[in-house]
Amino acid sequence: MIKLAVVGDIGSGKSYAAKKFGYPVFDADVEVTKLYKTSKKCFVKLKKLLPQHIISFPIKKTELLKAIMINQSNIKKITKVCGTEVNSISFHRPLQKFLYGETYICGCLNAYSSELMEFYISDSQGSWREGNPLTSLSKFDSSVGQILTHPIWWAEKHMTPTQTLKNHLARQTKTMTRNESANYKEILKQTVPGVRQ
Numbered sequence: 001m002i003k004l005a006v007v008g009d010i011g012s013g014k015s016y017a018a019k020k021f022g023y024p025v026f027d028a029d030v031e032v033t034k035l036y037k038t039s040k041k042c043f044v045k046l047k048k049l050l051p052q053h054i055i056s057f058p059i060k061k062t063e064l065l066k067a068i069m070i071n072q073s074n075i076k077k078i079t080k081v082c083g084t085e086v087n088s089i090s091f092h093r094p095l096q097k098f099l100y101g102e103t104y105i106c107g108c109l110n111a112y113s114s115e116l117m118e119f120y121i122s123d124s125q126g127s128w129r130e131g132n133p134l135t136s137l138s139k140f141d142s143s144v145g146q147i148l149t150h151p152i153w154w155a156e157k158h159m160t161p162t163q164t165l166k167n168h169l170a171r172q173t174k175t176m177t178r179n180e181s182a183n184y185k186e187i188l189k190q191t192v193p194g195v196r197q
Contacts, residue, residue: 006149017151021134035082036061045081050074062175069176069184111146119145125161126153 006018018025035042036059046064047054053067053074067074090111091098098105100114110116119142121130130136133147152168159167173181 006147006151014149014151017149017154020154032082033061036064042081046078049077049081065172066176066180069187070180116144116146118142120148121146122148123150123153126164 006014015025015027015030018027038058040057043054043057043059046059050067053063053070055063064078067078088109088111089105094112098110099112100117101110101112103110103113103115119140121128121133121136123129123133128136137145137147152164153161155164169185173184176184
């Protein structure tokens with residue numbers, strides 16, 4: 001059996017993109033959401049660690065997102081409570097030394113190591129670089145493969161990359177205070193080229 005992972009930020013559309021391939025999907029987001037909705041133990045621990053962000057039970061993903069956007073180190077606290085240890089690293093625009101590099105970095109599996117890059121396809125700005133991914137998958141003959149997708153581009157209604165980013169920004173900042181929203185927008189401008197427009 002070939003196993004592929006679809007990864008991305010909270011609310012970026014991973015589940016939607018994964019379903020489009022037409023294969024069985026284990027949706028980690030669904031499992032974590034169940035935990036947020038049903039586990040009082042998880043709620044109590046997160047409320048204790050992040051009292052200014054976790055307001056009520058069941059836990060809302062937007063509360064977690066705010067906590068992470070305000071302080072990136074909060075993701076470690078959330079991960080610790082949810083019981084899933086981070087044991088792999090995948091960089092957006094990795095440094096050249098990590099591409100086809102060592103298998104482990106700081107004890108974490110490097111997704112761009114040579115042995116994991118035998119088969120690799122990626123999308124960018126709403127299109128697949130290598131053409132239809134299903135065609136590429138039909139030619140797959142490696143023991144390990146990766147599909148890098150940015151699910152934000154894939155939706156029922158096609159939009160230009162600029163409109164997609166504007167809609168995403170509006171959704172992400174809808175429940176934020178003015179300062180949180182300004183901080184979020186500034187971080188995006190510094191890190192995402194399309195937002196600078």
